[in-house]
Amino acid sequence: MTNQQSAVLVAEHLSKSFQIDEIGISVIKDVSLQVKAGEFVVIMGKSGSGKSTLLSLLAGLDYPDSGRIMLNQDDLTVMDEEQLALKRQRDMGFVFQSFHLIPTLTVAENVAFPLQIAGKPDSERVEELLQAVDLNHRRDSMPHQLSGGEKQRTALARALVSKPSIVFADEPTGNLDQKNANQVMDLLINLQQSFGSALVVVTHDQAVADRADRVITIVDGHTV
């Protein structure tokens, strides 16, 4: 099936519930979706509708109760933690609302980190990314010395440094003012397009959704 072949990510019949006070709350209900190579997909929906939960399942940060998730033909749901960590290292990039930079590493070291842990240091690649997010002049700064926009630009460079086939971003502009939000989103889309990664972004921003190839809306754990 050609459709399946060009898909980086195929999720089928995902369900997830959480136990709260011994009551099972069903958060993701039979969700199936595909993301094609190089595609930019936005996930929208009200607060509490299950967007972050879905993203962590797709990114192999949590296991679904049922269903399967194929990333480049490998089923994430049958992998153990160690295999998942390796898969994330090789195939995925992440951008979080609250940046998640390593506080004891400089900007350049944060960007280089995924290549370091993969045992594939590549200083040229790090330079390329630092240039791309316009942070060469802050390369030796520590995260606490950066503005919010600079922190998120560092995180973008780190997410894309290892040429992942897919990048996941959960409200990447949620902690930024409008000007920085626009700049970070422009950069993320430019980087994704120039490196050919697929991109899945959770956002509340209609202007971001307008730029996506496809918008998936979640209502009460279902995609509509």
Ligand SMILES: Nc1ncnc2c1ncn2[C@@H]1O[C@H](COP(=O)(O)OP(=O)(O)OP(=O)(O)O)[C@@H](O)[C@H]1O
């Ligand atoms: N680890 C957890 N334990 C228990 N309940 C959880 C857990 N994670 C999420 N939930 C619940 O699942 C529902 C969906 O949460 P989720 O974070 O996916 O929503 P969201 O769509 O990302 O919302 P927001 O736009 O506010 O970020 C919420 O009711 C939340 O309380």
Ligand SMILES: [Mg+2]
């Ligand atoms: Mg969320």
